[in-house]
Amino acid sequence: MLSVPRLDMQVRIFGALADPIRIKIIMLLSGGDRCVCEILPAFERSQSTISKHLSILYNAGLLDRRIEGNRTIYSIKNRKVVELLETADSIALEHLSSLVETGGD
């Protein structure tokens, strides 16, 4: 049986990934650590918006961060998150092709 805090953490993890900006941030960081100032220009959103997205990923236990001087460097905390993206992408791909076959929606 799944304990309640674990279920809650699962929900938080999936919720953290249920946003296109946050998925792209994970993909970006899977290529190596980045400070916020390097992440910002990849998105046409305010600094505060990106900062909050990073916090959501951090609080879900998906990212690590360390401070170096006046910068904050974010990194992938658990490589399994990349697995999650890959698995979801393959489900997405299969689903999209089944929609094409059946002409569904």
Next chain:
Amino acid sequence: MLSVPRLDMQVRIFGALADPIRIKIIMLLSGGDRCVCEILPAFERSQSTISKHLSILYNAGLLDRRIEGNRTIYSIKNRKVVELLETADSIALEHLSSLVETGGD
């Protein structure tokens, strides 16, 4: 590069899993197909609420459904969704134990 519809589908998949009831429905169905009338009593929620949760999972491409008489039978469409739950659970577990170690929150 990830195509836009695929990213959108990933978002929809993760969004579908970002709810404790929907996670429990997946776990329930991983034990075998069930009609709605068998799923309902597992949750203290109205019929319309559960029906909506099932639709969300169905539209995310995670569940299949077939009609038999006046019943609708739901089933896991893609076994990879169970993988997603397991991977997220192991991330959750690691994160929770790291919180215990550091006394974090």
Next chain:
DNA sequence: GCTGTATATAAGATTATCGGAATATGGCGA
């Protein structure tokens, strides 16, 4: 200490999600 740069947080408006009650749809048996 002051100024500028980097980042996080708060406040507030807008939009999406969740839940239940009520309603619609469609098969089934009398």
Next chain:
DNA sequence: TCGCCATATTCCGATAATCTTATATACAGC
């Protein structure tokens, strides 16, 4: 056909997520 059962959908209120602007914090260099 009529009424019942199983399920989906609509409507609407309550709650939560997202975004921007403005403000706070904290380090760096002078």
